[in-house]
Amino acid sequence: MIAIQAYMTVRPEKREEFIKNVTEVIEASRKEEGNISYMLTTKVENENEFVMLEEWKDQAAIEAHNTSAHFQKFAGSAKEFLAAPLDVKHYQA
Amino acid sequence: MIAIQAYMTVRPEKREEFIKNVTEVIEASRKEEGNISYMLTTKVENENEFVMLEEWKDQAAIEAHNTSAHFQKFAGSAKEFLAAPLDVKHYQA
Numbered sequence: 001m002i003a004i005q006a007y008m009t010v011r012p013e014k015r016e017e018f019i020k021n022v023t024e025v026i027e028a029s030r031k032e033e034g035n036i037s038y039m040l041t042t043k044v045e046n047e048n049e050f051v052m053l054e055e056w057k058d059q060a061a062i063e064a065h066n067t068s069a070h071f072q073k074f075a076g077s078a079k080e081f082l083a084a085p086l087d088v089k090h091y092q093a
Numbered sequence: 094m095i096a097i098q099a100y101m102t103v104r105p106e107k108r109e110e111f112i113k114n115v116t117e118v119i120e121a122s123r124k125e126e127g128n129i130s131y132m133l134t135t136k137v138e139n140e141n142e143f144v145m146l147e148e149w150k151d152q153a154a155i156e157a158h159n160t161s162a163h164f165q166k167f168a169g170s171a172k173e174f175l176a177a178p179l180d181v182k183h184y185q186a
Binding site: 089 | 096098112132133134135136137138143144146182183184185186
């Protein structure tokens, strides 16, 4: 199993729109065959800093996710919301 | 490097007190020699569900943390705040 933490700093004025937009990719990702969990969290110290906590069966599941229509759509719109580049960490369970 | 995700479901009436109480263990843990990062997040879908995201140099650093006065104090008080048992996940980077 592979865990991913995706760190996203969102522009304050885009926070609500970001949350609405990201709900779509969360729901679609949870339906993917290789997904174990997919959950959005926000830092208590700064509500504009988000961490997506993801668990995937294997690397093939991550690759299928990265090429999925819903993730591509989200990644394409991310620039509009993010105040800093996406920071993604991979871990082995 | 070892990453830990500690999942905590907090009783709604204890949320603010929990956040105040956990600030102490966050600040002390970040000062520990073996700590890389220690950050409290909350689920966007449920603000009473928290995830502490931690990164440690190695297992010895985690053991030193688990026996530290500040962690022992927090763990002792946790029962008062938590609505469900603590769920801790360990990952390798």
